[in-house]
Amino acid sequence: MFIGTENVKTLVLVSTxxxxITFAAGFAVPGGYNNSSGPQDDMATLGSKWSFQIFLxxxxxxxxxxxxxxxxxI
Known part of the structure; x- marks a missing residue:
């Protein structure tokens, strides 16, 4: 089955x-970051939860x- 050039352009756009979105979600993690000074400084708040690890x-x-x-x- 041949995929036309318009379909390929649409698929490239959607995958881009x-x-x-997924790249941005890696920086703006759910729950935010810890801002306290200590060993967990600037770590994800939900980092130890299993649901957060599944999200990642x-x-x-x-x-x-x-x-x-x-x-x-391409």
């Missing part, structure tokens, strides 16, 4: 948007998957 794993998978799709379509 997904990459941008899913975010990493989404970022790399969308980058691979962009490269494959």
């Amino acid at each position: 948007l997904v990459t941008t 794993i899913c975010n990493i998978i989404a970022t790399y998957s969308s980058i691979i799709v962009i490269l494959a379509l």
Whole structure:
């Protein structure tokens, strides 16, 4: 099945948007950061929660998957 050039352009655009959003989510983590001085300074507030770790794993998978799709379509 042949994918037309317009479809490829749309898929590249969508995967670029997904990459941008997941990359930004890595910096603006849910729960924010600790601002206290100590050993946990500037660490994610929810860093020790299992749900946050699952979020990070899913975010990493989404970022790399969308980058691979962009490269494959180009």
